[in-house]
Amino acid sequence: MGEHIEQQFREYLQEMDAYREAISLIHWDLRTKIPKKGVEQRSKVVGLFAQKLHDMQTSDVMKHFIDSLKDKNTDPIIKKAVAECEEIYLRNKKIPKDEYKEFVTLQSKSEAIWQEAREKDDFSLFQPYLEKIVQFNQKFASYWGYEDHIYDALLHNYEPGVTTRLLDEVFSSLRQSLSEILKKINESKNKPDTSIVKSHFPKESQKAFTVDILKEIGYDFEAGRLDETIHPFEITLNRNDVRITTRYDENDFQMAVFGTIHEMGHALYEQHIDATLAGTPLATGTSMGIHESQSLFWENYIGRSLSFWKKYYPLFQSYAPKHFQSVPLEDFYRAINKVTPSLIRIEADEVTYPFHIMVRFELEKGLINGDIAVKDLPGLWNEKMEEYLGIRVPTDLEGVLQDIHWAGGDFGYFPSYALGLLYGAQFYHRLGEEVNINNAIEEGNFQPIIQWLERHIYRYGKMKKPLEILQDVTKEGLNPDYFIAYLREKYSKIY
C-alpha cells in the first residue's frame, strides 16, 4: 500500500512536470519564434496550463499525498519531493483565492504600465500600481509569516535560509571593502584602453566563435540549443533539452560572448542534475542565488580570466575583425575587465555590480516594512546611486524604472544576484584547492571543473537547500571575504 501511494505520487508529479515542460516550451517559443499575431491566443493557452499546474499543486489530492507520505519512512527523493510540494501547497493555500487572482491581474497590468512609464520616462504613471504591488507583497508576507523581519518572508521564496539580518551584515562588510577597491581603481593612472575592443564585428562571426566556445567548454548541443532574443535567458524544458539564447551587438562583441557563457553556466547546472530526480519538482537548480553563482562562475571566473584568453585569444582573432591581430593579449584582457560605475545594472562590471543590488535591497526592505513610501522612490534611488557609485542619475528610465522585477511583483529577488557573486567566489576558492583551475583552462580541458561542480552542486538539484550546499562544499556559511580577495587580486593587476 505504501509503495502504491508512492507510485501514485510519482505519477502525479510527472503530470505536473508535463505541464511545466509545456509551459516552458511555450515561453521559449513566445520569446524566440512566435509570429506576432499568434501571441494573444498562445497567452491564453499558457494561462490555462499555469492554472492547471497551480490547481494540481493545491488540490485535495496533493494534500492527501502530503499527509500520507510526510514523516513516513520513504526513499530520500520522495521525502524531499513531499517537503517541496508541501511548501508550495502551503505558500499558495495561505493566500485567499480572490486576492491571488487580483494580484495576477495586477501583475500583467502593471508590467504594461511600467513599459509605458519607461517610454514616457514618467514614474508617476507607474507609482499607483507599484503602491498596490507593495501592499500585496506586505499582505502575502504576513500570510506566509516570518520570525524576525517581514522582508524575510519574501526572501524565502528565492533564497530559503537567507535572512534580512544576514544580508545586512554581509552587505555592510561588502560595501566597505568594495568602496576601497573601487577607490583604488578610480585613482589608478594605469587604466585599460577599451577603445581597442570596439569595432564592427559581424554577427555571424560572433556566433561562430561563441558556438565554438560553448562546444569547447562542454555545453551539449544534443541536449540544448542556442537562439537569438532581445533579453537573453536559459530555459529548461527537460534535463536533455536545456536551451539558451543570446543577443548580438555588432558594435560590442562582449554582449554576445560573455552573455552566452553566462547563460551556458545556467544550462550546465540544469543539464547535470541527477537523472533520478527527473519528473519531480526537485529537478531544477536549488535557488536563484546558486543558479546565478553558476552563470557568473562561468562568465566571470572562467570566461574573463587571463588563462581563458591565453588559450582562446588566437581562436577569437581568427573570427574577429582584422585589427584585433595587432591588439596584444594583455591589453585585450584588461579591456574586457574594465571597471566603471554605471547606471544600468545588467551592464555593470563585477566590482560595481553589488552596489546596484544594495541600492535595490535597501529600497525593497524599506518599502516592505513601510519605512519608505513609493512616491519617494525615485529620489531615494538617485541619492543612493550617488552615494554608492558617485554617479548622477539623469532620468528615471536609467534609474528606478530600469528593471521589470517590481512591475512583475517580485520583491526579494534582487539579493540573489549578489549572492551569486559571493557563492561563486566561495566555490571557486574551494575548487582551486582540488583542481589546478588555470592549468585546466589553459589546456582547454574543462572536464575536471564540470565534474567537480556536478559532484558538489549540480547533481543535487533541490535535494539540498542553498546554504546547505554552501556549507557542505566550503565547510562554512556565507562569507564575502572570498569575493573581496578575488577582486583584490585580480584588479590590483589590471589597474
Add this chain to the structure above:
Amino acid sequence: MGEHIEQQFREYLQEMDAYREAISLIHWDLRTKIPKKGVEQRSKVVGLFAQKLHDMQTSDVMKHFIDSLKDKNTDPIIKKAVAECEEIYLRNKKIPKDEYKEFVTLQSKSEAIWQEAREKDDFSLFQPYLEKIVQFNQKFASYWGYEDHIYDALLHNYEPGVTTRLLDEVFSSLRQSLSEILKKINESKNKPDTSIVKSHFPKESQKAFTVDILKEIGYDFEAGRLDETIHPFEITLNRNDVRITTRYDENDFQMAVFGTIHEMGHALYEQHIDATLAGTPLATGTSMGIHESQSLFWENYIGRSLSFWKKYYPLFQSYAPKHFQSVPLEDFYRAINKVTPSLIRIEADEVTYPFHIMVRFELEKGLINGDIAVKDLPGLWNEKMEEYLGIRVPTDLEGVLQDIHWAGGDFGYFPSYALGLLYGAQFYHRLGEEVNINNAIEEGNFQPIIQWLERHIYRYGKMKKPLEILQDVTKEGLNPDYFIAYLREKYSKIY
C-alpha cells in the same frame, strides 16, 4: 440555463483546443528545433496531452453536453460543434478501450519496424505488423458501421461523404482519360529539356526567392513562419500562427519552391478560417481532400502556370545561378512541367500522380475487404505499377515500402490526395468564371483569388462537409472532367 450550458460547452471546447494547440507546438518543435536527446521525454509529454484531449472528447461531461445541446435551437456554430463532437465521441466510444490501446502501441511499433524494413529493403519484416494493422482496421470499420462497402467506414474518417462506389466510378473514368493523355505525352517528339533547370542553386538564394514569393502571394508572416525540415509540412497552432516548413535541395530548386507554395496553400486555408470558429473543433480545414485541393491549387494551378512565371521569372533569375539568364521563359516553363512516369508518389507530376493513388486505393480496398492478403502485396504493387505507368519497380523500398501511411495504421487516407487534384480543378474552373485568373497572376495581384477562396471555401472551416462545399461552389458533385480538361489544355501545349 440554455445559454449557461452553451457557455460551459464553449469553455470546455476552448480547453480541448488549448491541448490541441500545445500538442501542435510540441509537434512543430519535435520536427524543427528540438535537440536530439530531448525527444524521449517530450514524447511522453505529448502522449499525456493526447490522452487528456482524448479523455475530454469521450468523457461523461462531453456526453452530457451532446445530449443537452443536440437538436436544441442553438446558434449554428454550437450546432455544428455539437455534431462534430458527437461524431468524434461515437467514433472513439465504439472501439473498446483495450483494443484502442493495443492499436496505439501497434502503430508506433509498426512505424519503427517499417523503418527497419526500409533500411533492409525487406518487406517480410513488416508483413506481420501490417497484417495486424489490417485486422484492426477491419474490426474498427465493423464497429463504426457502413452501408455498402466496408472500406467506406475508413474513407469516412478523411473524406466524409465520399464512398468506395463513387471512387470506383471516378477513378475508372480518370484512368482511361489519363492513360490517353499520358500516351500522347510519351509519344511526343517535342519533349522539354529538363537539363536546363538542373544546376547548383545555393540554399540561401532559394530561401530568399521563396520568401519573396510567399510575401507576393500574401502569406502573412506575422501570422506564420517558415522553417526547414526533412519532410515539409504545414501546422496550425492557432489561426494567427500557421507555420510551414520546407526542404532545400541545392541540386533541384523545384523541391523548395513548389514545396513551399504547396504548404503555403494549406496555410492560407487555415489562416482564413472565420475568427468566430476559433476555439472550437470547427476551426480547421473540413477534410484532407479539400485541404489538399488548396495546396495543389497554389502549387500547380498557380505556381506552375505560365502566367506565374511571366511575372516572376525575372525575380527568379535575379536569385538563380547565372546560367538561367540564357534560359528562355518558355523553355523554363516547359521544364518545370515535365511529365514522366516514376516510382515515388511524392515526386510524381500532376499527370501521373493519380495513378499512384489508384494503385494504393485498389490495394487498400482489397486488403480491407479480404480479397488481398498482405503477403501478396509487393507482387500486386509491382504488377499495378507496370500496368498503369509502364514501369518496373526494382525494389520494395521504391515500391510498397515507400509510404508511412499503412505503417501508421492509416487506411482510407490516400484517395484524398487524388480528390484534392479533382476538387482543385473544379474550383479553378469556377473561379475562372468570376476572376480573370491569368491577368491577376500576371499583375501579381493575388487578392481577388484569395478573397474568392476565402468567401467560398476557407472561412467555413468545418461548418460545411467537403461535398457540401463542392456542391455550393460549383453547383455539381465530384466530376473528374475539369481536371482532365485542364491537363489536356495545358499539356497539349507543352508536349
